[in-house]
Amino acid sequence: MRxxxxxxxxxxxxxxxxxxxxxxxxxREGMTLVEETASYLDGDGRAAAKTLRRAASIVYATESMxxxxxxxxxxxxLLLHRSVREGEMTHIQALEEKRKIKLENTPTxxxxxxxxxxxxxxxxxxxxxxxxxxRVERIDTALFGGAPSSPDVxxxxxxxxxxxxxxxxx
Numbered sequence: 001m002r003x004x005x006x007x008x009x010x011x012x013x014x015x016x017x018x019x020x021x022x023x024x025x026x027x028r029e030g031m032t033l034v035e036e037t038a039s040y041l042d043g044d045g046r047a048a049a050k051t052l053r054r055a056a057s058i059v060y061a062t063e064s065m066x067x068x069x070x071x072x073x074x075x076x077x078l079l080l081h082r083s084v085r086e087g088e089m090t091h092i093q094a095l096e097e098k099r100k101i102k103l104e105n106t107p108t109x110x111x112x113x114x115x116x117x118x119x120x121x122x123x124x125x126x127x128x129x130x131x132x133x134x135r136v137e138r139i140d141t142a143l144f145g146g147a148p149s150s151p152d153v154x155x156x157x158x159x160x161x162x163x164x165x166x167x168x169x170x
Contacts, residue, residue, distance in 0.1 A: 019085055030078045030132055034071050037125050048119040056117035063126060070129050074136055076101045103137050
């Protein structure tokens with residue numbers, strides 16, 4: 001028989017969330033997006049990139065790196081919470097590991113110079129990844145506290161914009 005004091009453990013919302021159907025759906029959505037993006041970038045995206053003008057191909061390459069970085073961070077976050085769900089890691093261990101994951105908004109030049117020249121399928125993947133990132137950031141803030149991160153001004157974006165303008169994408 002359990003004593004009363006043993007049953008009065010504080011409720012871990014992170015653990016409860018990791019056990020939820022909502023998390024399971026988010027996990028499937030995120031991992032599906034990672035697979036879909038990898039498939040696109042290795043196949044149709046590679047072929048489409050070869051047809052782009054030089055300036056647009058620079059934007060495509062830059063955004064591809066941002067997209068994959070964003071998705072790898074999101075996948076890491078999802079896998080961390082799945083580890084909690086499956087009992088491979090405690091919530092406290094997950095908190096320690098979470099410090100290695102940077103969820104801050106990876107800046108993008110979405111709708112910037114040459115953006116309209118990028119393949120529609122690529123634009124959709126970027127938009128889906130940004131939407132997923134915003135949702136995960138809100139969940140992370142709710143679970144672990146702290147203010148949601150705001151996008152910092154990235155000096156590289158300004159230079160990319162200048163290069164794109166020089167190539168006539170403005």
